[in-house]
Amino acid sequence: MAVSWRIATGCLCALVLLPGTAEADEELNVAVSWGLLHKRELPALRTTEEIETPARTIPKEARIANAGNVTMFGAALDFAFVFDDRVRVPLLGFGFYGAIGSYAPTLSSVDGSLVRMRRSTAWEFDFLLPGIGVRANMRRWMVAGDVRFGVGFLGQNAAVVAGGGTYTGETGTAMAVSPLVDVNLMGCRRLDPFQRLCLQATPRLWDFGAVNGFTIGMRWELGP
Amino acid sequence: MRRTMLASVIALGLVACGFDGDEDVATVGLASETPLPKRDGTIVIDGCVIDTWQRSTLSQPSTRKMARDLVFLCLVPRLDGIVGPRDPSAVTYLRAQLADLRREGYRVSFGVSFTDESGVRYDGAQTATQLADSRFRTNVANGMREIADLVDGFEIDLLGLPSGAARDVTALVQEARTAVAPKRLAVFVPPSISTPSDLPGGDAFDIVALAKLVDRFHVSTLDYSEPNAGPVLDSGWAVDAVRHARSKAGTTPLDISMPLYGTDFGPRGLRSVTWLEATAKAAEKQARIERGPSGAPFFRWLELGQPHETWFDDAVSTGLALGAWNYGVLPPDVGVVFYGLGAEEPALWDRLAERTP
Numbered sequence: 001m002a003v004s005w006r007i008a009t010g011c012l013c014a015l016v017l018l019p020g021t022a023e024a025d026e027e028l029n030v031a032v033s034w035g036l037l038h039k040r041e042l043p044a045l046r047t048t049e050e051i052e053t054p055a056r057t058i059p060k061e062a063r064i065a066n067a068g069n070v071t072m073f074g075a076a077l078d079f080a081f082v083f084d085d086r087v088r089v090p091l092l093g094f095g096f097y098g099a100i101g102s103y104a105p106t107l108s109s110v111d112g113s114l115v116r117m118r119r120s121t122a123w124e125f126d127f128l129l130p131g132i133g134v135r136a137n138m139r140r141w142m143v144a145g146d147v148r149f150g151v152g153f154l155g156q157n158a159a160v161v162a163g164g165g166t167y168t169g170e171t172g173t174a175m176a177v178s179p180l181v182d183v184n185l186m187g188c189r190r191l192d193p194f195q196r197l198c199l200q201a202t203p204r205l206w207d208f209g210a211v212n213g214f215t216i217g218m219r220w221e222l223g224p
Numbered sequence: 225m226r227r228t229m230l231a232s233v234i235a236l237g238l239v240a241c242g243f244d245g246d247e248d249v250a251t252v253g254l255a256s257e258t259p260l261p262k263r264d265g266t267i268v269i270d271g272c273v274i275d276t277w278q279r280s281t282l283s284q285p286s287t288r289k290m291a292r293d294l295v296f297l298c299l300v301p302r303l304d305g306i307v308g309p310r311d312p313s314a315v316t317y318l319r320a321q322l323a324d325l326r327r328e329g330y331r332v333s334f335g336v337s338f339t340d341e342s343g344v345r346y347d348g349a350q351t352a353t354q355l356a357d358s359r360f361r362t363n364v365a366n367g368m369r370e371i372a373d374l375v376d377g378f379e380i381d382l383l384g385l386p387s388g389a390a391r392d393v394t395a396l397v398q399e400a401r402t403a404v405a406p407k408r409l410a411v412f413v414p415p416s417i418s419t420p421s422d423l424p425g426g427d428a429f430d431i432v433a434l435a436k437l438v439d440r441f442h443v444s445t446l447d448y449s450e451p452n453a454g455p456v457l458d459s460g461w462a463v464d465a466v467r468h469a470r471s472k473a474g475t476t477p478l479d480i481s482m483p484l485y486g487t488d489f490g491p492r493g494l495r496s497v498t499w500l501e502a503t504a505k506a507a508e509k510q511a512r513i514e515r516g517p518s519g520a521p522f523f524r525w526l527e528l529g530q531p532h533e534t535w536f537d538d539a540v541s542t543g544l545a546l547g548a549w550n551y552g553v554l555p556p557d558v559g560v561v562f563y564g565l566g567a568e569e570p571a572l573w574d575r576l577a578e579r580t581p
Contacts, residue, residue: 055448055461056417065251107250107519109548113460114252114518161517162461164454164535 027082027224033200034075035217037097042066042122043208045156045174047110052169053162056113064110064158064174070122072097078128080146082223088135090148090184093128114161117174121157126150126180133184142188142196150180154208181206186219196221252547253519254539260546260580264559265291266442266479268335269566272298272309272318278566286577288329291562295379297335303354305363307336309371319374326376333408334371336364336400337381348384348425355385355392364396365403377408383444385428387421394433401437410440415465415481431472438476442561443469445481453489453533455520457482459545463553470558479559482545485567486536490527498567502536519544537568539575546576 044066051058078093103119133146158174159166183205188198198219207213250256267287269278281287282294298318299307309315322332338351354360368378380400382393401409411434416426431441445462449455466480486502488495497505502521506513509525516522519541524533546560562568 053460055458056464058460067251067256068249104249107248107252107255107544109252109459109550109553111460112463112548112553113458114544114548116517119249159517160460161458163449163458163518164516164522166517 025084027085029080029082029088029221029223030077031080031219031221032075032077033095033198033217033219035073035200035215036100037072037074037124037213037215039070039072039207039213041209041212042068042070042106042119042156043154043176043178045117045154045158045176047158047169047174048171049169051160051167053113053160053167054165055162058110058113058160062110064115064117065108066117066156067106067108068103068119070099070103070119071101072122072124073100074098074124076126076128082135085137085224086134088133088144088146090128090131090133090146092130093126093150095124095126095128097124097126099123110160115158116161116166117156117158119156123155125153127153128180128182131182135186140190142186142190142198144184144186144188144198146184148182148184150182152178152180152207154178176208178208179206180204182215188219188221194222194224250544250547252544252550254543254547254575254579256547258547258550260543260576261550261556262581263546263549263556264293264479266293266295266559266561267291267565268295268297268561268563270297270564272296272314273321275566281565281570281573282325282330283328284573286573289577289580290573291560292329293331293333294325294565295333295335295561297337297379297381299334299336299367299378300339301336301354301360301364301367305354305357305360305367307364307367307371315371315374322374331376331408333377333379333410334368334375335379335381335412336368338384348386348389348428351382351384352386352389352392352428355382355389355396358395361392361396361399365399368400369403372404372407375407377410377439378404379410379412379442381412382428383412383414383425385425387425387427389425389428390430393428394430394437397434397437408439409437410442411438412442412444413469415443415445415462417461417464417468419468431469432474435473435476440559441469441473441476441478443478443480444563446483446563447487449535450487450494451489453522453535455516455518455522455535455541456485456487456537457518457520457545459518459548462545463549466554466558477557477559479561480549480554481561481563482542483537483563484572485564486534488532488534490532491530496564496567497534497536499536499538499569499572502534505534515541539569539572542568542572543576543579 074097076095079091081089099122106117128150131148135144155175186198188196200219202215204213448458486497511523511525522535
């Protein structure tokens with residue numbers, strides 16, 4: 001095991017440090033991606049504000065258990081540096097997704113009060129952080145992969161049950177925050193020297209839980 | 225290529241509004257993967273005698289799994305404080321009934337409740353007058369002592385009192401404690417959530433003083449919606465009531481209450497209903513039974529042109545409340561009082577027991 005780690009590290013260093021056939025070069029790439037995000041299990045949420053009901057007041061940051069999966073559709077924008085046409089360093093990025101499809105309402109509880117949540121109102125904002133990766137060109141085709149980190153903010157409408165009614169706060173939203181660990185895999189076709197259209201698949205090693213998410217979609221990249 | 229990309233984005237975007245399906249997914253209750261929290265259960269029976277259907281229910285293993293204590297609201301003091309049963313044949317019958325239940329593993333208590341000849345329960349003003357009379361209190365306590373050999377304990381059900389009766393309530397409980405020791409003694413207390421109490425007469429129970437005298441409190445977290453139409457129970461409000469009582473009760477254990485009965489809200493007032501009555505009335509009136517946000521079933525119907533709204537509970541709504549009361553919300557030593565044997569959905573005990581470890 002120790003030997004294979006050393007070999008892998010040596011290969012990565014060689015890839016990064018060995019001079020390429022062209023001049024050492026850093027190029028900025030910008031990309032827009034869109035597609036589906038699926039989560040196996042929605043995470044527990046916390047109220048973002050006090051929720052007043054005729055029966056009682058639910059405090060801010062109260063924990064609400066959650067259940068069920070969700071599929072979302074959305075888009076993202078991100079930036080990357082490419083070194084020597086091989087090493088990709090994703091920089092910052094942003095993504096936003098909203099639930100699609102039909103879902104049964106979720107019945108949960110917070111501190112003994114019943115809560116009704118609607119998976120169809122689930123949304124997620126991802127703030128993508130830097131990572132590291134590689135790419136390879138083969139004529140008009142390119143393949144790339146990287147590992148990057150981020151922070152996900154997930155929200156859902158939540159209404160507290162009191163007597164015969166339901167009550168929400170001003171925003172009506174409960175939220176959860178989680179670190180993200182994405183493995184991006186792309187297969188691209190060059191449209192011209194500066195544009196590529198890619199098919200992207202991203203298993204999420206951590207997404208509000210271990211191996212809890214997966215995205216698949218298209219990606220349009222600009223840059224050498 | 226670009227038009228195709230644009231079209232696919234637009235198409236997916238149009239569908240990018242999720243919508244809700246029909247059946248609930250749950251993190252609590254019978255439909256969830258989480259079992260119901262196990263708690264000590266007590267069943268309250270209105271009256272001295274159980275009928276054959278109630279007897280069959282108590283014989284079910286599922287019922288015995290959910291509750292081991294039975295409270296018969298059987299003792300009604302007369303104006304002078306004398307309590308029954310005093311008729312020898314009645315005593316013989318009750319002795320046999322209670323012994324039969326004990327053989328099934330139940331512990332049996334008599335509840336002392338205060339009604340008058342009109343059958344109107346909890347005439348608080350009359351009861352307060354009676355309690356202020358020391359002879360009345362002594363007669364009640366003596367009456368309990370005389371029949372103490374029939375039961376494992378006694379419960380005092382004194383709701384509807386004015387707040388000024390607190391000292392007399394404590395005095396009655398003190399005399400009862402002395403009279404029936406070493407039998408168990410418990411008191412039903414109103415579901416106050418604040419001090420001073422938010423309820424009329426809620427301050428008639430000095431829980432701090434009573435905690436030194438009783439073995440258990442039953443917090444009567446029932447009839448949440450009255451006088452307006454709505455569910456009999458609100459699970460969150462019930463938690464607050466138990467927590468409030470617990471803050472004063474020290475180490476004396478408490479129970480939260482769960483209704484087995486429903487309520488019809490009509491033009492002539494309120495009427496308790498059983499699950500069988502409610503479902504039969506809905507069928508007779510061809511009324512659609514809906515579920516409120518808490519899962520409690522309800523339906524609306526007309527009688528001679530007058531509107532009624534009937535709310536009741538079933539296994540689903542009961543399971544939701546029990547599931548919401550997990551150990552993080554109420555500790556394991558908080559028990560559950562199921563109020564009104566015979567009013568529940570016949571499958572209730574089986575369904576609850578299936579989901580309870």
